[in-house]
Amino acid sequence: MTPALKRGMVSLLLIATFLDFDPLSVVLFGSLNNEAEARVGRPATPGSVAGVARRTTRRTVRRTARYVAALPGGCARVTLYGVSVYDCGGVYYQPYSGQYVIVVFD
Numbered sequence: 288m289t290p291a292l293k294r295g296m297v298s299l300l301l302i303a304t305f306l307d308f309d310p311l312s313v314v315l316f317g318s319l320n321n322e323a324e325a326r327v328g329r330p331a332t333p334g335s336v337a338g339v340a341r342r343t344t345r346r347t348v349r350r351t352a353r354y355v356a357a358l359p360g361g362c363a364r365v366t367l368y369g370v371s372v373y374d375c376g377g378v379y380y381q382p383y384s385g386q387y388v389i390v391v392f393d
Contacts, residue, residue, distance in 0.1 A: 348372075348381070351389045355380070358387055367392060 348370050362375040372390060373380040380387040 353389045
């Protein structure tokens with residue numbers, strides 16, 4: 288064996304040691320990585336706590352085209368998803384330009 292070949296093999300072994308190289312995974316799986324990279328708990332994964340909390344609390348308030356000048360009787364002011372609205376028996380109203388608009392939470 289020539290000295291250059293010996294140095295090359297030693298260098299390759301050192302690199303493989305520091306990189307946690309698994310030659311068997313290359314032969315069997317065709318990849319240097321022998322484990323799945325999916326991690327539960329990351330924000331973009333469906334099972335993550337952050338993702339579930341974001342999907343359950345992020346709601347949009349959509350104004351309808353129906354306006355009223357005065358609220359019906361028995362309305363209570365409530366806060367839903369961070370938005371202050373009037374609850375009138377399950378129908379929600381929001382003040383808008385001197386009148387009230389019916390809003391829907393999507």
